[in-house]
Amino acid sequence: MIEFRAAGFSYGENAVLSDVTLTLSAGSMHFLAGRSGAGKTTVLRLIYLALRPDTGEVRVFDRDTSAIPRREEPAIRRRMGVVLQDCDLIDHMTVLENISLPLRLPGREIRPAQELRELGAWVGLGKRLGARPAELSSGERQRAAIARAVVASPDLIIADEPTGNVDADTAERIMSLFIELNRLGKTVVIATHDLNLMRAAQGMSAHVLKVENGRIFRSGAPL
Numbered sequence: 055m056i057e058f059r060a061a062g063f064s065y066g067e068n069a070v071l072s073d074v075t076l077t078l079s080a081g082s083m084h085f086l087a088g089r090s091g092a093g094k095t096t097v098l099r100l101i102y103l104a105l106r107p108d109t110g111e112v113r114v115f116d117r118d119t120s121a122i123p124r125r126e127e128p129a130i131r132r133r134m135g136v137v138l139q140d141c142d143l144i145d146h147m148t149v150l151e152n153i154s155l156p157l158r159l160p161g162r163e164i165r166p167a168q169e170l171r172e173l174g175a176w177v178g179l180g181k182r183l184g185a186r187p188a189e190l191s192s193g194e195r196q197r198a199a200i201a202r203a204v205v206a207s208p209d210l211i212i213a214d215e216p217t218g219n220v221d222a223d224t225a226e227r228i229m230s231l232f233i234e235l236n237r238l239g240k241t242v243v244i245a246t247h248d249l250n251l252m253r254a255a256q257g258m259s260a261h262v263l264k265v266e267n268g269r270i271f272r273s274g275a276p277l
């Protein structure tokens with residue numbers, strides 16, 4: 055599903071990753087851990103095609119990301135659901151409109167309104183679907199972003215600090231959504247500092263990948 059082959063990446067002089075080799079199989083769940091500035095977000099950007107490695111290869115869905123022509127990128131991105139820390143919701147749209155946004159892209163199937171409402175209820179926003187993002191709490195915004203990321207049934211879900219600004223109970227609730235998605239067969243990669251979040255995945259075969267000194271270390275045992 056995702057493969058790094060001796061991949062390296064620098065922002066100008068700042069070498070963030072070097073010689074990273076790693077395979078994440080389909081249906082697996084991984085936490086990217088590591089101190090602030092270690093390169094977790096950079097790893098995710100390399101996976102969701104926002105960056106390309108300077109050296110080596112990053113392969114996603116069996117394609118070398120450096121060799122994907124621009125016109126083919128949207129089709130590959132369609133297979134990914136991305137949840138970013140700032141949520142990136144559109145302010146003037148309601149929660150329901152934000153959630154259904156990915157379905158407005160060409161080539162996406164229309165989902166019945168009832169299904170969208172069910173998805174909203176699944177993330178616990180059943181009663182807030184008419185609200186605008188500014189009227190939501192941070193945890194509610196995160197959950198809206200998760201619903202939007204999964205509305206088009208992606209194979210791969212990527213989340214960057216999805217519980218950055220929420221309390222422990224909300225973090226656990228958000229985590230349970232990712233666990234459920236993984237149980238449904240989705241590959242899930244989450245960057246987080248939050249040890250409690252990783253503990254919430256105990257019993258799942260989730261793995262921790264530590265980003266440190268430009269490398270990624272796989273912790274041997276599942277959590």
Ligand SMILES: Nc1ncnc2c1ncn2[C@@H]1O[C@H](COP(=O)(O)OP(=O)(O)OP(=O)(O)O)[C@@H](O)[C@H]1O
Pocket residue numbers: 065068070088089090091092093094095096097
């Ligand atoms: N667009 C950019 N231009 C230049 N340097 C960058 C850019 N984005 C990130 N960096 C630098 O690259 C390094 C890795 O950043 P990255 O955001 O991947 O770390 P992170 O592990 O996600 O950090 P955090 O946990 O604080 O979000 C940091 O030193 C950061 O300052």
